[in-house]
Every structure is written in C-alpha cells, then in structure tokens.
Amino acid sequence: MENKVVITIVLYRTNFSQTPSYNLLKNYIVEKKSVYLLLYDNSDKAQDNELFDQENVCYIHDETNPGLAKAYNAGNRYLTEVKGDIMLLLDQDTLLDERYLEKLLCMSLDIAIGAYVPIVSSHGRQISPVFSDKYIGRQSELPTSGSYSKMIMSINSGTALPKETLKSIGMFNLDFPLDFLDHWLFWKIYQLHKKVCVLDYHLEHDLSVLDYRRVNSQRYESIIRAETLFYQKYDQDKLLVHRKHLFLRTIKQFLRVKNRKIWRRTFLEYRSLMKGK
Structure with a gap:
C-alpha cells in the first residue's frame, strides 16, 4: 500500500504552470490518488489553473505574503485532513x-527517522544537506546517503x-516566517532525538541567497535578523562562533x-552582539 504524500508548494509572483516540476506534478495529481497538493500562493493576485479543480488539490491565496511557516502549517493541517503519511x-x-x-x-517509514531528505545542488555544487553539529559555513562537511544521529541541516x-x-x-515556528526556518526545523528534529535519513536522490534548486551580490x-535584513534570533534563542552553543563569523x-x-x-548591516549586527555579550 502506497504512502499518502502531501506536497506543499509556496508560490510567490510565479505562475504555477511555469514552475519546473509542473508537468510531473500534473501527471501525478491526475493519475495517483495517493498524491495530494497544497499550493499556498503569496502573490499579489490569485491565479487559476486546471489542476485547482482536482479533488486532491488545495489552493490558498494569501496576498499578505506571510512567508513559509504559515504556509507549511496550512500544509500540515491539510495532511491531517486527508490522513496523509508524509508532507513533502x-x-x-x-x-x-x-x-x-x-x-x-x-x-x-521508520519511526526513528524524523525527516527524509535528498541531496540538493545549486549551480553545480551540493548545498544540502550539511552536518550542523558545528557552525555552518563553506567548509562544512557534507553527508552522503544514510541515516544519521548527528545534527544535520537540510534546506x-x-x-x-x-x-x-x-x-x-x-x-x-512563526518566529521564522521565511529565513532560517530550515535551521530551526532540523534543530527541532535533533531535539526530538530523531534521525535524519539522506536518500540517494538528487534535486536541482536555484538558491540565490548563496551569493550576497544577488x-x-x-532580503538581507530578513536573513540576518533570523540568523541572530536562531543562535540567540535556539542553537545557543554556536552564538560565539556566529559573532566571530559576522566580523x-x-x-x-x-x-x-x-x-x-x-557589509554595513553585517557590521552593525556584529557590534550589537558585542555589546550584549
């Protein structure tokens, strides 16, 4: 018997039919009763699509653009409603x-596994998952396929x-409406003493925030505020390293x-943390 998978996608100023996975999702939604789709559209205007009329599709438009956390909570509720097994x-x-x-x-599904993740690449290099027992940076170690009890972060x-x-x-966590929600999620999974299973499947993703020039x-204000909040309130053991990294x-x-x-905003954040040490 197949697992019921609820796929939760957050849209922003993008037509659903133009997304890279659209054709694949269309085939599955029409042909597979065990695949459900929740689309949370943060765009200014609502959109329409033939798939929105399908029984196993839920479309929500929210012009307030609350980010990811609220959308994922809606996906979680939808999963409960349809008695799903996995939210992707x-x-x-x-x-x-x-x-x-x-x-x-x-x-x-293994009860000991808190999350299943693929290997994700952007512009030719692996960006996810990474070991997060140490402060995450360009020199962070990258896990291969397997199950891990160590701290791992995945996008x-x-x-x-x-x-x-x-x-x-x-x-x-609505404290992280957009940025660092993934860090909080995997930190939380580790706190629950759950493992992370890295599956030997590869996805391509365009992660623009890798390059501060873009x-x-x-957006950088959102990133740096969320970053500091995460290390101050949650993964506190890394706050000192974070402060040094900001400099x-x-x-x-x-x-x-x-x-x-x-750079001025980064230095301001560094000074603020130095005053509060």
Missing part, C-alpha cells in the same frame, strides 16, 4: 525527481516529514559586494 516541502524553483517521489510513495525544499514528526513538532538589502563576513562583503548597505 517543495520550492517553486526546485525540479522534483520522479524517482524521489516514487521512493517516498513506496518506502516503509526546506525536498524535505519529507512523516506525520509522526509533524505531530511532535506541533507547528512550524541579495537586496531588504569575518563584514570584511569579505566590504571587499566583494557592491551594495555597501550589506
């Missing part, structure tokens, strides 16, 4: 591998969460990033 988080920019989806549908997109994990978490000041990041941004507001 998927970004609008991620190309879903059909073999990965088939694996989620047919595999036996939201591609992460598959069993219903038991979702019950234990309760709800996604991030505008408003080094300031120097690199001063030398490499044209937008001068970026």
